Amino acid sequence: MKFGITQRFTCNYLPEYEEQLLVSMAPANELNELYSQLMHSGFRRSGEQLYRPHCPDCRRCNSVRVLTGEFSPSKSQKRILAKNKHIKVKMTSDQRDDHYPLYERYISAFHADGTMYPPSYTQYRNFIACQWQQPVFLEARQDDGSLLAVAVTDRVKDGLSALYTYYSPDFEKHSLGKFMIMQQIYQADAMGLPFLYLGYQIDECRKMNYKTAFEPYQRLIDNRWVQYP
Template identity: 50%
Template sequence: MKFGITQQFDCNYLDDRQEQLLVCVEPAIVLKSTFSDLTEHGFRRSGEQIYRPQCVSCNECQSIRVLARAHKPSKSQKRVLSKNSDIELKISDENKPEYYLLYEKYVNEIHSDGSMFPASPEQYYGFVDCEWQRPLFLEAYLDDELIGVAVTDKLNQGYSALYTFFEPSLSKRSLGIFFILKQIQLTADENLPYLYLGYQVDACKKMNYKQNFYPHERFFDNKWHLSVKKA
């Protein structure tokens, strides 16, 4: 396998850090066949690129995956499911035009202080679409209106949650948590072991929600480490 390493740039998660990525530079046909295996080693997809943090003096970013078949929702997660019991879920393999309109509204209203602001079609399609990997889209409908979308990749060993966006006025519904719970359920229903959630960064408050799904494993020191909820 061939890899390249990026120049250092400002970290998207920690203001006082520099970030550097290890990127797989194989052709599309190789990426397609090795994507699942690379995910097993802490890599993640963004658009056509498969990458993993490779920072010189920081290892805060740890790939995290939920053991789907063993997951039991917490009391607060059960409340989220109950709160959203009126939502209808559908699955599509087509990146529909209406998704971008919802994504644009979400990024510009919820994440106006983030690296993805302002939203643009080029940005959206650039990190979701992929020549060698066709993502799935979990659609949430309320009274027949599209209110949220979770983009997820099917892997040999489960699913990899790529990004979630939703109607900003419905933030109190905790739709981000809801979509993760539904992806865990989807993974378990297909008798697959893992839902990958990207990178857990303990020092970044915006990322801390990922560690609340138990049991989960984190990838560091080149292996996965189990974490279970304490009684």
């Protein structure tokens, strides 16, 4: 395999550090087959690219994956499931017309201070779409069909890879982000897939700490998956 290394830039999660990425340079027609293999080594997808942190002065990012068949919701997670029991969740391979407007509202409401603001349809497509990997969408809808949340996820050989979740700002108190993670866990288990890959955990970053609340989970440390708890 061939890889490239990006220039250093300010870390989005720990601004006092600099970030550098290792990026797969494999031809597009080979990436679909390599995707599952590279996931085991801590890579993620963004648009057409597969990347992994390769920071010279920091090892704080650890890939996290949930063991779907062994997952047991905590008391607080059970309350989230009960609060949202009226919501209907469906998986589709089609990006529907109401997906992007919800994404735009979500970014404007919750991430106006981040690199994804201001949102645009081109930015959204460049982030989500991929020629060699078709993402799937878990939609959460009310009884009247109105869209509340979308979890964009990729299927790999041994699991689902949670790419991004966005939801209606009007339902912030319903903890839809955590609800949609659990829906992806249950979906992966129903498909006979043992893992849900959640991306990177950074213990010092408060925004990331929700990922280790879904137990049991594994973290990739020194190229070895270690189980917690």
